[in-house]
Amino acid sequence: MGELTAPVLPRSFFDRPVLDVAPQLLGAILVHGDVAVRLTEVEAYDGANDPASHAFRGRTARNAVMFGPPGHAYVYFTYGMHFCVNLVCGEQGRAAAVLLRAGKVVAGVEHARKRRPTGPDRDLARGPARLTKALDVDRALDGADVCDPRSPLRIVEGDRVPSEALRVGPRVGISAAADRPWRWWLDGDPTVSAYRPHTPRRRRP
DNA sequence: TTCGAGATCGGCT
DNA sequence: GCCGATCTCGAAG
Structure with a gap:
């Protein structure tokens, strides 16, 4: 229960x-x-x-939050059925952000299970769309200030992660700049999503 | 275990 | 129209 009341990360x-x-x-x-x-x-x-960023071609109504101040959530809808969440970083206007790809449910597991009744608990937030499903994050939270302790969606301090547990590699599911090693994960953690290289979709006949 | 296609729709060219 | 920062299920190996 401590996770729910831990201090938020500073802006x-x-x-x-x-x-x-x-x-x-x-x-x-x-x-x-x-x-x-x-x-x-x-x-x-x-x-x-x-080139892989939604902000690459400039500001639009959808990605406007990325161009705003750091410490806010950019939530977008994709593939006609999924939401993903990013946290805006860096100087305002740069439109940099971190996509939250996976994690482990450490509180409220029973609520997360209700939203995904089948499968093991370690899969509840294993993947960016599963993560938003587990947390019940959708468009309504686009722009939420995750550094505000009163915000419905916030990021709080966790445990220290030893640097030797970090791994780095290429990003998942993108076609542009797929070679940049800009994905990080915790080595050996079962909640990390399985890496699948980008495969272009073919249209149905 | 790996692979491929279908689902489903908003955003952008 | 085209295609996506994905997931799931079924078929094949």
Whole structure:
């Protein structure tokens, strides 16, 4: 139950280059309502300098939050059925953000199970869309200030992660700049999503 | 265990 | 129209 009341990360934590922030988010805890998830896998996206970023082609209504101040959540809808959540990093206007890819449910497991009745608990937040499902995060939380202790969606301090437990590698599910090693995860953690290289979809006949 | 296709729709070219 | 920062299920190896 301590996860739900732990202190939020300060905004200064996010007001730094995204490549510094991303690996340090591992072990931190995302809280929404009665559910808390300890992050085990993240990816960095660097705004206008990153062809794989939603912000690469400039500001739109959808990605506007990324261009705002750090420490806010960018929630988007994709594949006609999934939500994913990012945390905005770096100087305002750079539009850098960290995609939260996976984690372990450390509080409110019974609520998360209700939303995903089948499968083992370690799969509850294993993958970016599963993570938002476990936490019941959707479009309504786009722009939420995760550094505000009164915010419904917030990021709080977790345990310290030893640097030797960090692993780094290529990002998942993207076609552009797929070679950049901007994905970090906790070595050997069962809640880390399985790596699948990007495969272009074919249209049905 | 690995692979591929279907689901499903908003955003952008 | 086209395609996606995904997930699931079923078929094949």
